[in-house]
Amino acid sequence: MKHRSLGTGTALLTAAALGSLALAPAATAVEPTAATMSFECSSFGSGTGSLTATQDGTAATINLSTTAIKSPFPLAANSIASTLTLTKNGSDTTTFTGKANPAIPAGGTVSTGPLTGTVAAGDSLEATSLTVVVFGISVTCHATSPQDPGPFVF
Template sequence: MKPPTKHRTLSTATLLLGALAAGTLALAPAAQAVEPTTATLSFDCGSYGSGEASLTATQDGTAATITVSTSTITAPIPISANSVESTLTLTKNGSGTTTFTGNANPAIPAGGAVSTGPLNGTVTAGDSLEASSLTVVVLGITATCNATSPQNPGPFVF
């Protein structure tokens, strides 16, 4: 019997590695995803005004983030990155509440719209979350915004 050729050995190794990789992918857990990934709703922020906000959600296992962007609250002066403290309160499964918090934000020029996030929270499979209020603290000034419409197209389902 002839010893295997170099070409035959490499081909066999390539096939074995390919089969191993395919088997590993088949056994990998399915990625968890939130639906929808974006939603809009209206907020009333009292003396700061009212308007629409856009929410973007992501999920990685039980960790989730939501980024909020709204032109309702504007910066009176330039705001440095990571200096806006925010708490987004959401109705959880129609009865309880949960919060997403953080102080991540891009640098905001004077007169620019306040954008905050990602705000961090914890979820479990099947959680249905709908924003009910947003509290933003900029330079020690607190703005509280209450939702005046349901999320469109609907709650985030994790």
């Protein structure tokens, strides 16, 4: 009698575990998760940029920090409106936007993100420009190098 109870209990636990796995959402990932590139921002300067990407289903975020723009004065957190434009699959474009940034001291480099956007499985995205707006002043930076090690593939 004890063997039957143990066998039934084990079968129920196994069925519950398999059922949980079947109901769990499929894991998604972006590769690479980090990339670097160079930006030119007209009279504001030029420098390198570091990008990190994450994905959750069709929602994706990119954080960006660049030495190409230095703030002449302190900036409060969440005071920069940013738009990152990326080539999508080599021909189309898409944008990631947001108004999120850490507090930036005078002379500090600009960091922005998470910038949010929508992706589909297999999308290949590579940054081409970044526009930041602070106190009504718009600065557009253009990529002067490809992303290294390559585009983000979702």
